[in-house]
């Protein structure tokens with residue numbers, strides 16, 4: 001499943017092809033995504049210029065003067081960029097095309113959990129859209145730090161890993177990165193969030209940023225056949241310390257890595273390096 005690093009890598013790959021460029025046309029070939037794609041997308045976008053391509057959590061925000069296109073990759077979505085002269089025949093999972101003067105961008109999404117939605121500027125700020133309004137801080141926002149984590153968790157008895165995944169304090173810490181960040185911070189993923197000290201949260205905030213930065217640096221990591229916008233294969237996070245390393249020796253202390261299930265998701269941790 002694409003996580004924040006894949007989305008950020010996609011944004012960086014697409015931006016040079018689209019920012020400042022005019023959309024000539026758009027085709028909705030199959031509107032059945034998580035929510036129906038607006039059938040009049042072509043009328044809405046044709047002749048308009050992409051002012052900016054931003055990311056909020058795992059949403060891409062395509063900013064136009066008259067509104068914002070909100071897109072999400074869901075479980076299996078990929079944007080691919082084709083030169084206009086070499087666009088292949090669309091396949092059955094190719095839902096949406098955005099046609100620019102030199103490039104065509106095609107959203108492929110076999111499992112159809114992705115999204116392509118339009119938000120009119122006349123309806124207010126896109127930040128207040130129901131999909132975006134309840135999101136936590138971006139992990140790279142300077143306001144995200146140990147103090148914030150500590151303050152926001154004083155009443156939360158849930159396990160810290162579940163609190164990270166919930167996304168209402170900080171976004172983008174998906175299943176892989178929660179395990180990795182908790183390992184780096186030396187925190188047992190089962191620890192009740194309200195029991196963790198301010199000092200340990202300082203370490204955790206830094207660890208979250210470090211693992212996401214590393215993953216973006218290698219082009220995103222994923223379990224699925226993610227293909228980045230530039231067409232290169234995505235990578236597993238090759239230096240994962242604990243994720244999918246059940247029973248293998250911890251690289252720090254050689255204790256076998258444990259796998260448990262929390263909230264129906266696998267969690268990996270070192271029972272010796274990570275403490276409650």
Ligand SMILES: [Zn+2]
Pocket residue numbers: 250251252253254255270271272273274
């Ligand atoms: Zn260890």
